[in-house]
Amino acid sequence: MADALTLSRPKAAQAGSVNILDVSKTFHVDDRTVHALDNVSLAIEPGEFISIVGPSGCGKSTLLRFLAGLDLPDSGRILVDGERIDRPSLKRGIVFQDHRLLPWFDVETNIAVSLHSVAGPEAEKRKRVQYLIDLVGLTGFEKALPHELSGGMSQRAAIARGLAPRPPLMLLDEPLGALDSLTRSHLQDELLAIWEREKSTVVMVTHDVEEAIYLSDRVVVMEPRPGRIASIFDITSERPRHRDDADFVAVRREITNLLAKR
Amino acid sequence: MTTSTSPISRPGLIWRALVLPAALIVLWTLLDAFGALNSDILVSPGKVLVTAYEGFADGSLPGAALATLLRALTGWVIGATLGLAAGVLLGLSGVARGLFDPSISSLRQIALFAWIPLLSAWLGNGEAMKITLIAVGAFFPMALGAQAGCQNVPAPYREVGRVVELDRRAMLTKIIFPAAVPSILAGTELSLNIAWLGTFGAEYLIGTGYINGMGDGLGAYLAAAREYARMDQVLLGVLFLALIGIALDRFVLGLSRRLVPWRMP
Numbered sequence: 001m002a003d004a005l006t007l008s009r010p011k012a013a014q015a016g017s018v019n020i021l022d023v024s025k026t027f028h029v030d031d032r033t034v035h036a037l038d039n040v041s042l043a044i045e046p047g048e049f050i051s052i053v054g055p056s057g058c059g060k061s062t063l064l065r066f067l068a069g070l071d072l073p074d075s076g077r078i079l080v081d082g083e084r085i086d087r088p089s090l091k092r093g094i095v096f097q098d099h100r101l102l103p104w105f106d107v108e109t110n111i112a113v114s115l116h117s118v119a120g121p122e123a124e125k126r127k128r129v130q131y132l133i134d135l136v137g138l139t140g141f142e143k144a145l146p147h148e149l150s151g152g153m154s155q156r157a158a159i160a161r162g163l164a165p166r167p168p169l170m171l172l173d174e175p176l177g178a179l180d181s182l183t184r185s186h187l188q189d190e191l192l193a194i195w196e197r198e199k200s201t202v203v204m205v206t207h208d209v210e211e212a213i214y215l216s217d218r219v220v221v222m223e224p225r226p227g228r229i230a231s232i233f234d235i236t237s238e239r240p241r242h243r244d245d246a247d248f249v250a251v252r253r254e255i256t257n258l259l260a261k262r
Numbered sequence: 263m264t265t266s267t268s269p270i271s272r273p274g275l276i277w278r279a280l281v282l283p284a285a286l287i288v289l290w291t292l293l294d295a296f297g298a299l300n301s302d303i304l305v306s307p308g309k310v311l312v313t314a315y316e317g318f319a320d321g322s323l324p325g326a327a328l329a330t331l332l333r334a335l336t337g338w339v340i341g342a343t344l345g346l347a348a349g350v351l352l353g354l355s356g357v358a359r360g361l362f363d364p365s366i367s368s369l370r371q372i373a374l375f376a377w378i379p380l381l382s383a384w385l386g387n388g389e390a391m392k393i394t395l396i397a398v399g400a401f402f403p404m405a406l407g408a409q410a411g412c413q414n415v416p417a418p419y420r421e422v423g424r425v426v427e428l429d430r431r432a433m434l435t436k437i438i439f440p441a442a443v444p445s446i447l448a449g450t451e452l453s454l455n456i457a458w459l460g461t462f463g464a465e466y467l468i469g470t471g472y473i474n475g476m477g478d479g480l481g482a483y484l485a486a487a488r489e490y491a492r493m494d495q496v497l498l499g500v501l502f503l504a505l506i507g508i509a510l511d512r513f514v515l516g517l518s519r520r521l522v523p524w525r526m527p
Contacts, residue, residue: 070421088425100418103524104440113436114426147524165426 015081016168016201018044018067023076025062025227035226036062037073042220042229046168049195049202051212052220055259059227060205064173067203068094080169090118093167097174099158101146107133107157108142114164132160135194152183156190163194170195172204176211188214192239209255213248214241221258231258305493313494322483327502330461330479333389334510337396338457344397345404345453346446352405353412353442354434366405374399374460378467392464399460400453407449411442447518454514458507 020042027034037059044050052060065071066078069088078085080092093114101110108129115125133142136156146154155175162170175191176184192215195202206212212219213235223230233255237247287307293299294306317323348366351358377398385391415438423437465481480499487495 068425070424088421088427090425090427092425094425096418096421098418100422102419102422102437102440104443104522105436113422113428116432116436117427117429145524161426 016046017081018042018169018201018203019077019079020044020063020067021077021079023063023066023073023078025059025066025071025074038226038228039076040228041076042232044201044203046201047199048218049204049216050218050220051204051206051216052222053206053209053212053255053259054222054230055224057224057227058222059224060222061173062227064094064171064203064205067169067171068092070094090114090165091167092169092171093162093165094171095155095158095162095173095175097177099146099151099154101149101154101157101161103146106143106145107138107149110146110157111161111164114161118165128164129160132164135163136160136190152179152187155179155187159187159191159194163198166198166200168200170198170200170202172202172206174206175204177207184211189240191215209252209259210243213251213255214243219251219255221255301493302491303493305497309494310497313492314498317495317498323498323502326478326480326483326499327506330465330481330503331506333392333465333479334396334457334461337393337461338400338454340393341397341400341457342404342450342453345401345406345449346408348401349405349408349410349446349449350412350442353409354438366402370402370406374456375463375467382468387468392461392468395464395468396457396460400457403452403456404446404449407445407447407452408442411445411449412438414445415441444518444522447514447522451511451514451518454510455507458510462503 020040023037023040024035025037027036036057040059040063052063054060062071066073067080067085069085069092072086085092101107102113105113111129111132112125115128118125130142133139136159138153138156138160141149141153146157149157155178159175162172172191176187179187188211204212204215209219213233216235219233219235221230221233222228233251235241235251237245241248243249290304291307293304294308299306314323348362352363352366374395377395381391381394381398385394419437419441420433423433428436461479462481462484465477465479466485467481468477480503484496484499486492487499
């Protein structure tokens with residue numbers, strides 16, 4: 001159960017460490033065997049912002065689903081704060097690419113759903129929901145149904161739902177992938193602000209190299225057949241970053257070249 | 263929050279829907295005026311109106327309609343409730359599916375009126391038998407709709423429930439049942455429709471025996487009209503069946519729009 005998690009928990013500076021150890025996964029499609037992940041290992045520090053980029057089929061989404069506990073690896077282990085993942089947990093929030101808001105609930109209720117199993121008084125939960133609605137800029141849309149929202153607004157609500165239980169580890173599966181570039185860069189800044197406030201570890205899967213460099217402490221580049229880590233880039237420059245700085249451009253070219261080679 | 267994508271208004275749509283019936287009535291009146299109607303096949307519109315007036319004056323027509331409606335609703339409530347329970351059980355439990363699904367699927371293949379000999383042997387030809395027949399008709403579409411709804415909840419929504427650690431109960435009330443509502447409403451619509459059609463059949467085929475007397479309802483009304491070759495009453499009875507049927511259908515449709523303002527993917 002989620003009783004270890006309460007809304008009033010102090011900011012856990014050391015929570016949200018991830019250890020991925022020799023994780024492998026094969027799928028069987030018809031008669032072919034697909035090595036989605038082949039002996040992938042990665043250690044993530046608490047509070048780190050990590051992006052995973054790579055072409056489709058490199059296993060980045062599979063890895064994220066393992067971190068969420070939605071699927072399990074064939075071999076290898078994944079530890080979060082020393083605990084082995086065997087099922088989904090509120091300690092690991094996930095935002096899906098297709099926002100996955102429940103169409104029958106309004107914005108408020110959609111966010112509150114993620115607090116259903118969290119211990120704590122109702123009044124406090126309501127305050128938390130309202131705080132998040134304000135935080136992601138959906139004030140005034142509390143009672144709106146998902147089909148009445150734009151794509152950007154739906155994704156904001158989904159981000160708020162992921163954040164609501166204050167998970168020490170946030171998993172983002174191309175959360176901004178479906179948005180237009182203007183909304184996208186705006187939400188990137190918001191994501192950064194939220195991350196700096198919540199001090200949670202973030203693992204984000206994205207197609208967008210620029211987005212990865214703009215946001216992350218480290219960019220993990222993966223390659224397919226079999227899915228594995230090709231290279232890891234440390235992005236050390238101060239935030240807010242500028243997309244036309246020399247070192248930004250240099251790293252972007254390096255990553256793009258690496259991806260283009262495959 | 264508008265659900266209509268049509269450029270014309272609702273009253274406009276209603277008028278449009280009335281064009282064909284109005285044209286038929288005009289044609290019918292003209293044929294009558296030129297003396298082209300054979301009264302054994304089709305009586306004049308005026309005659310039907312007079313019969314309708316008489317029917318309302320002595321209460322026989324609204325009485326018959328009300329009896330049929332009450333009978334249909336009683337059978338439907340029983341059948342649909344049981345169907346909903348069975349469908350939800352089958353939709354949620356693989357074990358229940360394994361045990362009952364093949365049997366229910368087989369029973370569903372029996373045409374509704376093929377139950378009549380069996381049910382009349384067990385229950386006689388009275389009210390209990392008619393209600394049971396209507397309930398049997400209402401049961402299957404409702405069970406099917408509820409089962410499909412509960413069984414086919416999109417995996418992405420189930421995953422949302424899993425990642426926020428919903429317990430079994432919350433999973434049902436917040437994810438599975440709401441996701442099943444559109445399918446359950448489709449089952450409701452179909453089961454009410456079959457209950458309505460089945461009621462007429464029950465009244466017409468069962469209620470007119472020598473043992474139980476004439477029975478009541480629109481089915482008996484039509485059976486009598488046929489017996490005495492009263493084409494005016496036949497037309498009126500058919501008209502009432504259609505009007506009440508469409509009213510029931512529209513009622514469920516309106517209910518669906520209120521309950522499901524969203525669209526399932």
